[in-house]
Amino acid sequence: MSAQITVMPSGHAFPSEENDTILEAALRAGIPLNYGCNSGNCGDCLAWLVSGEVRKVHPHDYLLREADKGKGALLMCAYSAVGDVVIQASITGANDIPQQTIATRVKAVDPINEQILALHLMTPRSQRLRFLAGQSVRLEIDGAAGEYFIASCPCEDRHIELHVRRDQQPFAERAFAGLARDAVVQLTGPVGGFVIELDSRRPILFVAWDDGFAPIKSLIQHAMSLEVAESMHLYWLADELAHYQENYVRSLADALDDFEYRLMDAHADLAQLAERVLAAHPDLAHCDIYAAGPAGFLASLREAALARNLSMLGWHEEVM
Numbered sequence: 001m002s003a004q005i006t007v008m009p010s011g012h013a014f015p016s017e018e019n020d021t022i023l024e025a026a027l028r029a030g031i032p033l034n035y036g037c038n039s040g041n042c043g044d045c046l047a048w049l050v051s052g053e054v055r056k057v058h059p060h061d062y063l064l065r066e067a068d069k070g071k072g073a074l075l076m077c078a079y080s081a082v083g084d085v086v087i088q089a090s091i092t093g094a095n096d097i098p099q100q101t102i103a104t105r106v107k108a109v110d111p112i113n114e115q116i117l118a119l120h121l122m123t124p125r126s127q128r129l130r131f132l133a134g135q136s137v138r139l140e141i142d143g144a145a146g147e148y149f150i151a152s153c154p155c156e157d158r159h160i161e162l163h164v165r166r167d168q169q170p171f172a173e174r175a176f177a178g179l180a181r182d183a184v185v186q187l188t189g190p191v192g193g194f195v196i197e198l199d200s201r202r203p204i205l206f207v208a209w210d211d212g213f214a215p216i217k218s219l220i221q222h223a224m225s226l227e228v229a230e231s232m233h234l235y236w237l238a239d240e241l242a243h244y245q246e247n248y249v250r251s252l253a254d255a256l257d258d259f260e261y262r263l264m265d266a267h268a269d270l271a272q273l274a275e276r277v278l279a280a281h282p283d284l285a286h287c288d289i290y291a292a293g294p295a296g297f298l299a300s301l302r303e304a305a306l307a308r309n310l311s312m313l314g315w316h317e318e319v320m
Contacts, residue, residue: 003081007031008050008088010198012226016081021057022047023076030155030225032092032132032198038077039126045076045089052085094193097130104129104160106183109175112244115166116211118151119175121185123158129187130154133196133222134215134290134318137162137189139171141179146171149292149318150190151214153221160187163214165241194292194318196222202288202314203231207277207301209266209293210241212320216292217245220252220259229288231258235277237293239266266297274300284310292318 005022006013014029016022023045026033036044040060049072058078065073076089104121111117123129131137136149139162146169152161164175179185196219204223208216213236223229236243243249243263252259266273274297281287284305291298298317305315 004084005081006084006086007033007091008086010091012091012198019057019080021077021080022054022074022085022087025081026076027128028155028157030133030153030222032154033076034090034092034096035077035130038128040075040078043075047074047076047087047089048072049074050086050088053082054079054085055082091198092130092132094132094135094195097132097190099188100127100129100190101186101188102127102129104185104187106179106181106185107159108181109179111176113242115241116244117164117175118245119162119164119179121160121162121187123160123187125158128158129160129190131190133218134194135190135192136215137187137191140186140188141171141174141183144170144174147191149192149215149218151217153218153225155222155225163211163244165211192318194290194316195219196226196228196290197288197316198226198228200288200314201228201230202286204229204233205277205281205284205287205289205291206232206234207289207291207293208234208236209297209320210237210239211244212292212318213245214292215318216290217248219290224256229258232256232260233281234259234261235264236261237264237266237273237277237297270297270300271304273297274304277301278304278308282308284308284314288314288316290316293320295319 003016016025036042043062057080060078107122108120138147148162206216
């Protein structure tokens with residue numbers, strides 16, 4: 001039997017199944033509530049019950065003061081909702097997440113083409129990676145390191161997807177030479193502020209250049225999970241790489257009424273490319289744009305978007 005959990009003061013709401021802790025349900029829904037150890041030791045996931053009823057489903061070592069208990073204090077990692085509840089809890093921002101070092105294991109390596117592969121890592125059960133969609137991490141194995149954007153959603157529990165491009169980074173050379181299943185890859189991060197604005201409900205334009213699709217894919221999945229956008233449009237420009245996950249993008253368009261995409265060739269003048277991307281959007285006054293690509297293209301796209309009434313508050317970029 002499911003319950004509805006509402007978080008104040010943000011107003012975010014998400015469903016919870018009978019055996020979920022409040023924290024588990026929030027993370028699965030993509031709601032970045034603040035937490036630390038997820039095992040009842042640190043107290044970082046302290047929240048306050050505003051209305052409804054909760055029950056304790058896991059023991060915890062963190063001591064709650066009796067006075068706080070009387071005011072509705074609870075640990076989200078240890079309590080489950082009994083029917084619909086309203087809690088007061090803080091939402092995590094990009095600057096709130098601590099740096100983590102996690103020994104992950106290779107779950108799968110998917111060589112998409114000669115230039116790029118999808119690497120799937122799994123974190124330990126006791127050490128899930130805290131991150132927001134659009135952030136990056138550092139990977140290292142046998143002394144070979146590289147930095148990559150996460151392509152998966154924070155709502156995917158322990159699974160982490162990254163797109164590794166064949167380049168001069170030592171980790172890429174090691175990955176293309178072959179990574180065995182269950183090989184240990186040390187992950188450090190996350191880094192970056194290219195993240196979804198949780199309070200916006202405006203239509204979103206996502207723009208990716210080559211493997212700039214990795215952080216954009218993460219953002220799209222997070223936006224879908226949060227149901228924050230009125231509509232989503234993806235423009236993916238291919239320069240040195242093909243549209244290497246075209247089937248995935250097509251599946252989104254087939255499944256969602258509010259998602260559209262266009263695959264584009266990037267071999268043209270940058271200003272012309274920017275105009276082509278925005279051709280169907282004459283007025284961007286009530287939109288957000290998330291764009292990942294080379295600096296020159298982003299500058300042209302930003303100029304064209306501002307000329308169409310985009311607010312700078314709606315402009316979000318990541319230089320690749």
